[in-house]
Amino acid sequence: GAVVSQHPSRVICKSGTSVKIECRSLDFQATTMFWYRQFPKQSLMLMATSNEGSKATYEQGVEKDKFLINHASLTLSTLTVTSAHPEDSSFYICSARIWGKNTEAFFGQGTRLTVV
Amino acid sequence: KNQVEQSPQSLIILEGKNCTLQCNYTVSPFSNLRWYKQDTGRGPVSLTIMTFSENTKSNGRYTATLDADTKQSSLHITASQLSDSASYICVVSEKPRGSNYQLIWGAGTKLIIKP
Numbered sequence: 755g756a757v758v759s760q761h762p763s764r765v766i767c768k769s770g771t772s773v774k775i776e777c778r779s780l781d782f783q784a785t786t787m788f789w790y791r792q793f794p795k796q797s798l799m800l801m802a803t804s805n806e807g808s809k810a811t812y813e814q815g816v817e818k819d820k821f822l823i824n825h826a827s828l829t830l831s832t833l834t835v836t837s838a839h840p841e842d843s844s845f846y847i848c849s850a851r852i853w854g855k856n857t858e859a860f861f862g863q864g865t866r867l868t869v870v
Numbered sequence: 871k872n873q874v875e876q877s878p879q880s881l882i883i884l885e886g887k888n889c890t891l892q893c894n895y896t897v898s899p900f901s902n903l904r905w906y907k908q909d910t911g912r913g914p915v916s917l918t919i920m921t922f923s924e925n926t927k928s929n930g931r932y933t934a935t936l937d938a939d940t941k942q943s944s945l946h947i948t949a950s951q952l953s954d955s956a957s958y959i960c961v962v963s964e965k966p967r968g969s970n971y972q973l974i975w976g977a978g979t980k981l982i983i984k985p
Contacts, residue, residue, distance in 0.1 A: 760913070788973075797959060797975045798914070847913045859973070861906075861913035 756782045758850050760862025767838055767869055775833045775865045777848030783828040784850035788859065789821070792845040804831050838869040872897040874962050874976035882982045887950055891979045893943040893960030901963040905934050905945045908957045908978070917945070917958075947981075955983045 757780040767773050777787055786805050790798040802823050804810040810823035820842075822834040831850075835842055847864040874895045883889050895903070902921045906914035918927045918934040920943070927934050931954075933946045947954055960976040 758913075797977045799975075800973070845911070849913075859916075861915070864911065864913045866911065 756780075756850075756852060756860045758784075758848065758860045758862040760848055760865055762865060763863055764866045765868070767867070769839055769869055770837055772834055772836045773838055773867060775835075775846055775848075775867075777831045777833070777850065777862050779829045779850045779860070782850075782852050784831075784852065785828065786851045787825055787831040788849045788851075789823060789831075789833050790847045790849070792847060792864075798847060801833075835867065838867070840869045843867055843869045872962075872964060872972075872974045874960055874974050876958075876960050876976040876979050878979060879977070880980040880982070882984060883950055885950055885952055885983050885985050888946065888948045889950060889981065890947075891945045891958050891960075891981070893945070893976055895941050895943070895960070895962045895974070895976075897941075897962040897964055897974050899965035900938065900941075901965040903934075903936055903943050904961045904963070905932070905943075906959045906961060908959055910956070914959060950983050952983050952985060955981060957981070 759778045761776045789801045792798045800813050801816045802810045802812045804823045804825040806825050806828050812818045825831040849859045849861045851859050877892045904919045905917040908914040917929050917932050920927050920936045922938050925936050931948045936943045957978040957980050959978040962974045964972045
């Protein structure tokens with residue numbers, strides 16, 4: 755099956771700093787990538803939808819200036835958490851959709867962000 | 871409002887036993903229904919995807935059913951193994967409007983297999 759690689763898997767950062775998370779589709783081209791956040795014991799919550807070469811579409815309540823998304827190529831999308839605060843500590847997961855297919859979405863391994 | 875509800879919220883069974891997880895949805899227009907397995911601290915992994923015309927799909931010891939009339943799905947796990955301990959999430963895809971479609975996530979069922 756298609757592989758989505760997310761990096762880093764864990765990151766600890768100081769409050770006020772920025773953190774970049776990478777999401778790569780390794781063996782397919784992903785026109786659309788999705789970024790999710792998951793708090794403990796809760797289901798995934800969609801943050802934004804990222805289309806290659808265009809601006810991301812953010813879900814209601816998600817600050818676009820705080821969560822910067824770049825999708826510069828068909829195999830890479832990045833999420834930057836700017837000026838991180840402890841309440842941003844969460845599990846962030848990306849997923850990617852194969853070009854031309856509306857059904858399958860493949861998920862990265864997730865990134866555990868801890869802001870201290 | 872599009873919703874996906876799963877039951878039970880959590881389930882503990884002995885290794886080797888079978889179990890069935892339930893998913894009810896109100897998503898319309900419907901495109902497909904997926905079951906994912908998510909291990910703690912990991913991203914979800916797809917188990918099955920079913921479209922409107924499919925009512926059963928198997929993946930090894932996992933068998934998913936779909937009743938599009940009653941808007942219900944189940945995931946049956948046979949001969950459970952310790953490695954089956956995970957959260958199982960039902961996700962329903964709303965029919966695409968153009969190139970965008972929305973995934974509606976259930977809260978998941980946390981399954982624990984005990985030796």
